[in-house]
Every structure is written in structure tokens, then in C-alpha cells.
Amino acid sequence: GQQLNQSPQSMFIQEGEDVSMNCTSSSIFNTWLWYKQDPGEGPVLLIALYKAGELTSNGRLTAQFGITRKDSFLNISASIPSDVGIYFCAGENPLNTGNQFYFGTGTSLTVIP
Amino acid sequence: DSGVTQTPKHLITATGQRVTLRCSPRSGDLSVYWYQQSLDQGLQFLIQYYNGEERAKGNILERFSAQQFPDLHSELNLSSLELGDSALYFCASRSGSTDTQYFGPGTRLTVL
Numbered sequence: 209g210q211q212l213n214q215s216p217q218s219m220f221i222q223e224g225e226d227v228s229m230n231c232t233s234s235s236i237f238n239t240w241l242w243y244k245q246d247p248g249e250g251p252v253l254l255i256a257l258y259k260a261g262e263l264t265s266n267g268r269l270t271a272q273f274g275i276t277r278k279d280s281f282l283n284i285s286a287s288i289p290s291d292v293g294i295y296f297c298a299g300e301n302p303l304n305t306g307n308q309f310y311f312g313t314g315t316s317l318t319v320i321p
Numbered sequence: 322d323s324g325v326t327q328t329p330k331h332l333i334t335a336t337g338q339r340v341t342l343r344c345s346p347r348s349g350d351l352s353v354y355w356y357q358q359s360l361d362q363g364l365q366f367l368i369q370y371y372n373g374e375e376r377a378k379g380n381i382l383e384r385f386s387a388q389q390f391p392d393l394h395s396e397l398n399l400s401s402l403e404l405g406d407s408a409l410y411f412c413a414s415r416s417g418s419t420d421t422q423y424f425g426p427g428t429r430l431t432v433l
Contacts, residue, residue, distance in 0.1 A: 239420050250323065250411055250424035251364070258420070296364065298422070307352065307415070308377045309422055311364045 214297055214312030222320050227284040229315040231297035240280040241298040241309065242271050251296055255282070287319050324348065325414050325425035333431045339400040342428045346393055346414030352376070353395040354422060355387055358409040370395055402432045 214231045221227060231240070239258055243251035255266050257273035257280060264271055268285045280297055297312040324347035334340055346353050355367040366379035370389035381387075384402075389395040399406060409429050413422040 241421060243424075248409070248427070248429065250325075250426045252323070253421060253423060256419065256421045300420070307369060307371070308366055308379065309354070311366075313363045 212297060212299060212310050212312040214315055216315060217313070218316040218318070220318045220320065221287055223287060223289060225287055227287055227291070227317060228281065229295060230279060230281045231299070231312045232279045233299055233310075234278075235301065236277040237280075237299035237301045238277075238303075239300045239309075240271070240273050241300075242269075242280070242282050243296045243298065245294045245296060245314075247293075254295075284317075287317075289319050289321055292317055292319050323423040323425065325412060325423050327410075327412050327425035327428050329428060330426065331429050331431075333433065334402060335433055336402055336404060338402050338432075339398065340402065340430065342397040342399070342410050342412075342430075344395045344397070344412030344414075344425055346395070346412075347416070347423055350414035350416055350423075351393060352415035352417070353389055353393070354413045354415065355381075355395070355397050356411045356413065358411060358427075359405075360408070364411065367397070399430070404432050406430065407432045 242254045245251040255271040260277045262273040270283045272281045294314045298309045300309045326345045328343045351372045354369045356364045367381040368387050369377040373389050387397045409427045411427045412425045
């Protein structure tokens with residue numbers, strides 16, 4: 209199956225710092241999604257990307273669809289305590305994955321006040 | 322609120338038992354996905370239905386089965402439960418207009 213490598217696995221940062229995380233795939237995707245999950249809750253969709261090179265923002269969050277279509281990046285600017293959680297990337301390419309989304313292993317973010 | 326509903330929120334049962342988890346997708350979404358998330362693990366895709374038909378299958382055990390009904394709600398049936406089946410089970414519905422998935426709040430299953 210598809211392999212999605214997400215890094216870093218965990219991050220500990222000071223409040224106010226910027227955060228970067230990324231996902232790489234072994235194959236090309238047509239869609240990249242980024243989610244945030246709080247403990248015991250369902251993942252919440254943050255940003256959706258549909259085109260190579262696309263850069264999309266949602267408040268302090270910015271995500272990019274890599275030019276190679278095999279990677280995606282999520283940046284969080286000026287982190288705040290409520291940014292704490294696990295961030296997942298997900299990718300899909302109907303031509304080789306059917307309608308299935310593949311998920312990264314997650315990046316656990318801790319923000320120190 | 323994603324618009325996806327799941328019941329029950331919590332379920333505690335014993336080994337060997339059978340349970341049914343229920344999911345209602347967002348209004349207008351035809352596709353439902355089921356995922357399992359064990360403690361501190363990622364999301365494992367189990368199965369997908371589209372408009373009542375099975376569309377894709379992941380690492381779903383033979384003891385597990387699912388179906389999607391004409392009103393588009395879906396049920397995941399877990400039988401002969403084992404301790405290792407304790408996990409969060411999520412349902413997600415897919416928006417056909419935006420090609421995105423929206424997750425429900427999950428069902429926490431505890432097998433004792």
C-alpha cells in the first residue's frame with residue numbers, strides 16, 4: 209500500500225514560535241488534506257489542497273501542495289496553547305489508490321506557555 | 322460540528338461479544354469510511370461504502386463487517402471481540418463536491 213511519512217513525529221515549542229511539519233509519499237497524490245485531532249476526539253479538517261504548487265491559508269495555518277505531488281507541508285505561525293494536538297496529513301489519488309485516503313502517522317505538537 | 326454523527330459515544334463490553342456501531346454521514350454525502358485508531362496510533366482504514374455498495378476494503382478483520390443502508394447511514398459490526406479490539410472507531414463521510422473527508426466524533430470501544 210501507499211506509505212506516507214510524516215515528520216517530525218513530535219515537537220515541543222514555546223508559545224509564539226512558528227511550526228513546520230511535512231508529509232512525503234511514495235507516489236503521486238491529487239489531493240492533500242491536513243487534520244488536527246484533540247485527544248479522544250475526531251480529526252478536524254484544517255486545509256484541503258488540490259493542485260501542485262497550491263498554497264492555502266486558514267488563519268495562522270498555511271499548507272502547500274508540493275510541486276512533485278509527492279509531498280505537502282503545514283506551517284503554523286505564532287503558536288498558541290490551543291494549537292496542542294496531533295496533526296495528520298492525508299493524501300489520495302483515485303488513479304492508484306481508488307477512493308481511499310492514506311494517512312500519515314501524525315505529528316504531536318506540544319506548546320509550552 | 323462536522324455534520325457526521327456516530328453512536329454510541331462510548332461502549333464497554335466483554336470479550337467474545339458482538340457490538341454494532343452506527344454512523345450517519347453529512348447531508349448529501351454518499352460515501353462513508355470507517356477507521357480504527359488504537360491508543361497512540363494512527364488511523365487505520367477499515368472499509369468504504371458508496372451509495373450502499375462496498376467500494377474499498379482496508380485492513381478489516383473477518384470478524385468485522387459493515388453495511389450502508391438506503392438512507393445512507395452505515396453500521397460497523399464487530400464480533401467475537403478481543404481485548405485488542407479496544408480502540409476509537411471513526412466514521413468519515415466524503416463530500417463529492419470538494420473531495421474531502423469529514424470525521425465524526427468517534428465511538429470509544431473498551432473490551433474487558
